[in-house]
Amino acid sequence: MFLRAVAPLTLAWAAFxxxxxxxGQASAPSxxxxxxxxxxxxxxxxxAAASRRNFQGTFVVSGGGGVASARISHxxxxxxxxxxxESLDGxxxxxxxxxxxxxxxxxxxxxxxxxxxxxxxxxxxLLQAGDDGIGDWYDxxxxxxxxxxxxxxxVLAVRARDALRYGYRLWADRASGLLLRAEVIGEKGDVxxxxxxxxxxxxxxxxxxxxxxxxxxxxxxxxVRPILTPTRLESEGWxxxxxxxxxxxxxxxxxxxxxxxxxxxxxxxPPVIQSIYSDxxxxxxxFIEPFRPERHTKPVLAAVGATSTLTQRQxxxxxxxxxxxxxxxxxxxxxxxxxxxx
Amino acid sequence: MNSPDADAPLVERAKSxxxxxxxxxxxxxxxxxxxxxxxMVRDVDLVPDIAQETFIRAYxxxxxxxxxxxxxxxxxRIAVNTAKKxxxxxxxxxxxxxxARAGRDDDDDDRRPDxxxxxxxxxxxxxxxxxxxxxxxxxxxxxxxxLRQAIxxxxxxxxxxxEIAALMNCPIGTVRSRIFxxxxxxxxxxxxxxxxxxxxxx
Amino acid sequence: xxxxxxxxxxxxxxxALADGELDGIEPGSACAAWARNAAVRxxxxxxxxxxxxxxxxxxxxxxxxxxxxxxxxxxxxxxEPVVLAPGAxxxxxxxxxxxxxxVAAGCVLVVxxxxxxxxxxxxxxxxxxxxxxxxxxxxxxxxxxxxISASTVPPSPAANExxxxxxxxxxxxxxxxxxxxxxxxxGSSALGVPSAFLRSATVDTAPR
Numbered sequence: 001m002f003l004r005a006v007a008p009l010t011l012a013w014a015a016f017x018x019x020x021x022x023x024g025q026a027s028a029p030s031x032x033x034x035x036x037x038x039x040x041x042x043x044x045x046x047x048a049a050a051s052r053r054n055f056q057g058t059f060v061v062s063g064g065g066g067v068a069s070a071r072i073s074h075x076x077x078x079x080x081x082x083x084x085x086e087s088l089d090g091x092x093x094x095x096x097x098x099x100x101x102x103x104x105x106x107x108x109x110x111x112x113x114x115x116x117x118x119x120x121x122x123x124x125x126l127l128q129a130g131d132d133g134i135g136d137w138y139d140x141x142x143x144x145x146x147x148x149x150x151x152x153x154x155v156l157a158v159r160a161r162d163a164l165r166y167g168y169r170l171w172a173d174r175a176s177g178l179l180l181r182a183e184v185i186g187e188k189g190d191v192x193x194x195x196x197x198x199x200x201x202x203x204x205x206x207x208x209x210x211x212x213x214x215x216x217x218x219x220x221x222x223x224v225r226p227i228l229t230p231t232r233l234e235s236e237g238w239x240x241x242x243x244x245x246x247x248x249x250x251x252x253x254x255x256x257x258x259x260x261x262x263x264x265x266x267x268x269x270p271p272v273i274q275s276i277y278s279d280x281x282x283x284x285x286x287f288i289e290p291f292r293p294e295r296h297t298k299p300v301l302a303a304v305g306a307t308s309t310l311t312q313r314q315x316x317x318x319x320x321x322x323x324x325x326x327x328x329x330x331x332x333x334x335x336x337x338x339x340x341x342x
Numbered sequence: 343m344n345s346p347d348a349d350a351p352l353v354e355r356a357k358s359x360x361x362x363x364x365x366x367x368x369x370x371x372x373x374x375x376x377x378x379x380x381x382m383v384r385d386v387d388l389v390p391d392i393a394q395e396t397f398i399r400a401y402x403x404x405x406x407x408x409x410x411x412x413x414x415x416x417x418x419r420i421a422v423n424t425a426k427k428x429x430x431x432x433x434x435x436x437x438x439x440x441x442a443r444a445g446r447d448d449d450d451d452d453r454r455p456d457x458x459x460x461x462x463x464x465x466x467x468x469x470x471x472x473x474x475x476x477x478x479x480x481x482x483x484x485x486x487x488x489l490r491q492a493i494x495x496x497x498x499x500x501x502x503x504x505e506i507a508a509l510m511n512c513p514i515g516t517v518r519s520r521i522f523x524x525x526x527x528x529x530x531x532x533x534x535x536x537x538x539x540x541x542x543x544x
Numbered sequence: 545x546x547x548x549x550x551x552x553x554x555x556x557x558x559x560a561l562a563d564g565e566l567d568g569i570e571p572g573s574a575c576a577a578w579a580r581n582a583a584v585r586x587x588x589x590x591x592x593x594x595x596x597x598x599x600x601x602x603x604x605x606x607x608x609x610x611x612x613x614x615x616x617x618x619x620x621x622x623x624e625p626v627v628l629a630p631g632a633x634x635x636x637x638x639x640x641x642x643x644x645x646x647v648a649a650g651c652v653l654v655v656x657x658x659x660x661x662x663x664x665x666x667x668x669x670x671x672x673x674x675x676x677x678x679x680x681x682x683x684x685x686x687x688x689x690x691x692i693s694a695s696t697v698p699p700s701p702a703a704n705e706x707x708x709x710x711x712x713x714x715x716x717x718x719x720x721x722x723x724x725x726x727x728x729x730x731g732s733s734a735l736g737v738p739s740a741f742l743r744s745a746t747v748d749t750a751p752r
Contacts, residue, residue, distance in 0.1 A: 058382070058422055067415045069422060071382065088381045088422075090600060108602065117728065198419060199426045257721050274725055285726035295718070309719060320719075322726040348564025350633050351571045358630040361621050362579040363571065368617050369585075370562075370592045372610060373603045390613055397617050401624060409633025467606040475604040478597045496563060497595040503565045522559035529590040536590060536607045544585035544611055 039140040042156060045177035046170070052076050053176050057149070057200030058088070063184070063193030063305035075206035082211040096215045098208075103215050112221040134280040137161050137246040146171060148180040149197040158281070163187060164244050164329040165282055166306060176202050184306035187326060193306040228253040229271075236273055237340045238288065244325075244332040246279040257287065277333070284323030286333050291318045303327050310334055349413040357404050364404075368397050371414060375421045382425040388432075396424040474535055481531040485524055492517055493524035550577050550584055558584065562591055 054076060060069040068089045075082040083097040096103045097117075104113040134140075143155040153171040160167045167185035172178065181196035231254045233240060240249075257272040272289040296318040300311045303326070310321040310330040319337065321330040347353070349370075355363035372393065379392045400420050407416055482490055488510070495506045503521075507514045558574050560566050578584045589610060596603035 058426060060419065060422065062411070062415055067412075067418050069378075069418075086381065088378050091602065092381070115728070198422050255725065257725060272725075276726075283726070285722070287722055287725070300719070307723070309723075311719070320722050322722055347633070351561060351564055351566055352575075354630075354633060355571050355575060357627060359626045359628050360572070360575055361624075361626065362575040365614065365618055365621065366575065366578055366588060369589050369610070369614055372613055373593070373596050373605050376605075376613070377603060390609075390616070393613060394616050394620060398620050398624065401621060401627060404627045405629035407633075467609065470606045471602075471604040474593070474607075475597050475601040478594055478604070482598070494598070497598045503560075503563065518556065518560050518565065521563070522556045525559055525587075525591045525594060526555075528594050529587065532590055532594070536586070536593075544582050544589060544614070 039135065042140070042142075042154075042172070042177075043134075046172050046179050049173070049177035050074070050179065051081060053178055053202055054204050054206045055178060055200055055202045056204045057197045059195065060198050061193065061195045063191075066305075069198070073204075073207075073210075075204075075208050075211070077206055077208055080208065082206070082208045084211050084214070094214070096211050098211060098215060101215070103218075105214075105218075105221065110221050112218050112223050114223060114225050137165065137279050138167075138281060143169075145174065148173075149200050151175070151180060151200070151202070153180050162245070163326060164246070164332075165279060165325050166192065168281070171196075173202060178202055184324070186306075226256060228255045230254075231273065233273070233275055234340075236288070238273075239338045239340050240275075241336045241338055242332070243277060243336045244279075244284075244329045247277040247284065247333075248279075249275060250278050250283075251276045257289070282324045284321065284325060284329065284333055286337070287320040287322075288337070289318050289320075291316050301327055301331070315339065347409065347412045350409065353404075353407065353409075353413050356401075357407075361401075364401055367413070371417060372397075374414075375417065378418065378421050379425045382422070383429055388428065392425050392428050393421075395428070396421045399424055470535070474532065477531050477535055478528060481528040482524075484531075485527060489520050489524040489527065492520035493528075496521050550581055555584075555587065558588065559591065562588070562595075 054074065056073045057071075058069060059072050060067065062068075068087070070088055071084075071086045073082075073084045081097070081099055083095070085095040087093045092107050094105050094107070096105075100117045102115045102117055104115070105111070137160065139159045139161060141157050141159075143157045145152060145154050147153065148171045152174045154174055156168075156170040156172065158168040158170065166187075169183040169185060170179060171181035173180050178200070180200065181194070183191045183195075184193040186192045231252055233252055236254075252273065252275045254271045254273055256269065258269055270290055272287050275286045275288070277284045277286070291313055296311070296313065298311065299313070300309055302309055306324050308323055308325060308327040308330050310319075310327065312319055312334060314334070314337065317339070319334050321333050323330050323333070349367060352363045352367050356367065375396055376389050376393050379396070380386065380389045383389065383392060396417075400417050403420065407413070482493065485493070491510060492506060495501045495509065496503075501509070503514045503517045506517045510517065554574070554577065557566065557569065558577070561571050561574050578588060589607070593604070593607070593610070
């Protein structure tokens with residue numbers, strides 16, 4: 001359940017992605033310690049490949065004792081991106097994406113969830129090239145090359161500079177920059193999670209119609225649409241003190257945490273505030289909601305694979321923190337929350 | 343503490359030359375592997391052959407399996423590779439069946455309605471599956487609290503006997519016995535649905 | 545030992561073998577009984593079908609289909625040269641949660657109906673455990689081999705409370721929803737992989 005795919009390098013490069021320029025001419029990394037500009041170029045190239053390339057393959061994630069996989073297709077035509085993902089395990093589920101619109105369908109139960117992911121990627125300007133600060137928290141260096149899923153790949157070692165975040169090892173296709181494999185490295189140097197293509201064809205013929213047709217075909221499906229409303233912690237009555245170093249808030253919304261369409265007898269649950277933080281590579285979500293004893297019974301601090309979870313009561317409130325970081329980091333976020341004096 | 347893979351005893355035995363031990367693992371994982379293959383290749387008729395191929399390749403590769411990952415994870419990757427290989431071969435084979443070829447374009451077949459299950463065989467088979475699922479659920483509900491807890495913690499939560507013993511505050515031997523009795527009770531209800539016909543025995 | 549009469553205690557050992565919990569007993573006689581005795585094979589099949597169905601109803605399958613596949617594989621296996629690569633498997637690297645430490649840590653999350661276990665003021669509840677078991681290694685956020693320790697890292701005795709858990713253990717339907725909400729934001733397809741999607745792959749978070 002807590003299996004993750006890859007270190008999300010979205011943050012620093014989101015502005016780049018939305019501007020949508022053609023993939024840069026950055027060359028493949030050479031071995032050794034790299035200057036920050038070269039590091040940025042490598043990561044940019046990886047990010048661009050995910051958006052700009054047409055590829056299709058089977059992706060396998062393993063960690064925390066489990067394994068799961070999916071078939072993935074991604075197409076790019078001009079400014080448009082299309083994606084189709086199908087689960088190969090568990091209950092059958094498919095995700096179709098056209099830019100920021102995402103359809104998730106469960107064929108067996110005939111339910112379709114439609115989401116707008118646009119607002120989830122609005123990042124503050126501080127993360128433009130040159131000011132991302134990733135280098136303050138991570139050390140990135142090239143580690144040679146290996147073959148992955150039939151492709152020659154360059155290996156990047158991303159080492160965390162402190163104990164508040166995990167390290168990564170990334171394998172990027174030499175020809176295109178597409179990320180082929182990623183490992184999340186724990187504090188003891190152990191691999192917490194592995195995500196990798198077991199097979200991938202890069203440069204397939206784009207077939208956007210296959211995605212668009214499926215997104216139109218919703219006859220007989222019960223359609224649910226979750227609603228996320230942007231908000232600010234201050235206006236919700238919260239003050240945030242010292243969070244974990246290197247992290248900055250990137251989004252804050254008010255939302256339902258229960259799946260849309262589900263009611264709990266007495267009616268819909270009160271909304272939950274979700275505040276998201278990132279250090280450029282990894283994310284932490286802090287959820288705040290009113291304390292309800294019948295529902296909030298289990299304080300938790302645990303790590304499964306590369307994800308840690310914390311839940312605890314704070315006065316009249318219930319705090320849930322989930323992050324792809326060591327557990328200690330979550331505690332800093334929880335401790336930073338303070339209710340405003342009226 | 344590192345806990346051994348639950349499959350380790352049978353895998354080690356299979357590696358020591360006991361084919362039966364491997365067959366026992368086949369029975370354990372055949373359904374999951376078939377589901378995985380079914381989702382990848384879509385054509386229901388191809389699944390048994392690819393599943394067979396997967397298990398045979400796994401058997402041959404046993405010497406290379408040293409327990410670096412769980413056995414199922416290793417088997418899983420073999421299944422993914424075998425299915426992928428089959429898909430590639432199908433494209434090149436002019437004698438591929440019409441069913442396999444229809445609607446196939448790269449791996450995408452969204453021209454078929456989404457509601458068509460990829461692993462459905464005959465309507466009879468679908469009905470049989472539903473009956474089995476219903477019987478299992480009904481049987482679990484009918485268990486005593488202790489037996490239900492034990493089988494649930496073992497099968498759904500994947501806890502070890504030691505962990506279950508600690509949670510249920512009883513000796514490990516009691517856990518073992520409860521899980522066994524739960525299995526017997528549920529299997530007893532399933533027996534009519536699983537009954538073998540003549541000439542089709544295990 | 546007479547294999548024809550596969551008695552209750554032998555059956556119970558077979559059940560333990562299905563869970564990998566033979567505790568040192570060799571599986572040889574169980575395997576021999578399985579090979580010789582159709583009723584044993586039926587039990588083994590039924591028990592694993594039950595486990596599969598409990599985890600995922602779409603794994604309920606037509607038993608005839610299962611039998612056919614097994615028979616086909618058995619026939620092919622007979623043609624195969626016997627694999628001989630004996631030796632114990634490597635000690636697995638994946639850490640596994642054990643109840644002892646989690647109980648001591650004060651937080652154990654079990655599925656829905658069970659209460660969370662908390663230590664009563666520092667004393668661990670009596671746990672009846674057979675045999676010698678070392679306490680589990682907990683995740684300690686100190687001295688990471690890969691990182692340079694920074695002065696801003698606070699001393700973290702609290703971090704020792706965290707326990708490394710197995711993915712199948714922490715399965716709380718409510719927590720899954722927070723996880724799904726977290727993954728909507730974190731790990732979009734920037735690197736070409738659907739992290740959000742695969743995060744909840746093994747858990748059904750479908751709206752009902």
